[in-house]
Amino acid sequence: MSLELELQQYLKEIKLKDGSKCSLRPLRKDDEKNFHEFFLAVPEPERMFIKHRVTEPQTIRDWCKNIDLGRNLPLLALMDGQIVGVATLHQQLGGWKRHIGRVSVLVHPKYRGRGLARALVSEIVSIARESGLEKVEAEFIGEQEAAIKMFALLGFSNLVRLEGYVKDMQAIDHDYVLMGLQLKTDEEYAGVG
Numbered sequence: 638m639s640l641e642l643e644l645q646q647y648l649k650e651i652k653l654k655d656g657s658k659c660s661l662r663p664l665r666k667d668d669e670k671n672f673h674e675f676f677l678a679v680p681e682p683e684r685m686f687i688k689h690r691v692t693e694p695q696t697i698r699d700w701c702k703n704i705d706l707g708r709n710l711p712l713l714a715l716m717d718g719q720i721v722g723v724a725t726l727h728q729q730l731g732g733w734k735r736h737i738g739r740v741s742v743l744v745h746p747k748y749r750g751r752g753l754a755r756a757l758v759s760e761i762v763s764i765a766r767e768s769g770l771e772k773v774e775a776e777f778i779g780e781q782e783a784a785i786k787m788f789a790l791l792g793f794s795n796l797v798r799l800e801g802y803v804k805d806m807q808a809i810d811h812d813y814v815l816m817g818l819q820l821k822t823d824e825e826y827a828g829v830g
């Protein structure tokens with residue numbers, strides 16, 4: 638079975654730190670309304686750091702209409718039918734970065750502090766490894782300290798920090814931070830593992 642087909646059937650139940658349960662599955666066409674509501678719950682100052690205009694229904698409609706899990710895999714966390722978190726694996730299917738997946742994560746403000754981001758990112762990193770990627774990276778604005786700390790806990794290391802390099806949605810300059818994680822061990826590279 639192709640990875641794409643496998644992912645479409647993917648469904649996993651996880652238990653969070655407070656004992657609550659949620660299910661993980663990839664984004665589907667019929668998630669449009671639910672996914673838009675999820676982004677509306679993100680506080681305005683945080684939304685400034687998101688790369689896309691996620692409060693605009695058209696943005697979410699385009700994502701749900703043009704699902705290509707091999708290129709962008711949004712793994713949703715759902716509780717009682719509501720989307721409470723998402724981690725996405727972005728892949729460039731050709732070129733210099735074809736062996737590197739990019740990971741991003743966002744958790745609904747009411748569901749933070751329960752280990753959900755940690756579970757989502759661990760899961761997406763496993764999927765990246767199974768799909769044969771060699772590395773994963775994650776990009777941040779310097780102020781996203783909680784996220785930077787969390788990715789460090791999951792084994793990501795700081796690759797670069799560029800002062801005042803990026804602009805948020807209000808055109809204010811911020812530091813750019815790139816973190817990365819090697820998925821293949823040296824043994825695997827040498828064909829020993």
Ligand SMILES: CC(C)(COP(=O)(O)OP(=O)(O)OC[C@H]1O[C@@H](n2cnc3c(N)ncnc32)[C@H](O)[C@@H]1OP(=O)(O)O)[C@@H](O)C(=O)NCCC(=O)NCCS
Nearest residue numbers: 741742743744749750751752753754755781783784786787
């Ligand atoms: C960063 C974010 C994803 C964390 O989500 P979460 O589900 O609350 O995170 P978890 O509960 O899995 O926390 C994992 C670890 O991260 C660290 N962490 C999480 N939130 C933190 C905070 N506000 N301050 C400091 N450390 C924090 C903690 O060390 C935590 O480990 P612990 O529970 O053992 O203390 C969430 O705050 C968010 O969506 N922020 C906005 C989006 C963002 O910055 N995305 C990253 C860009 S890729």
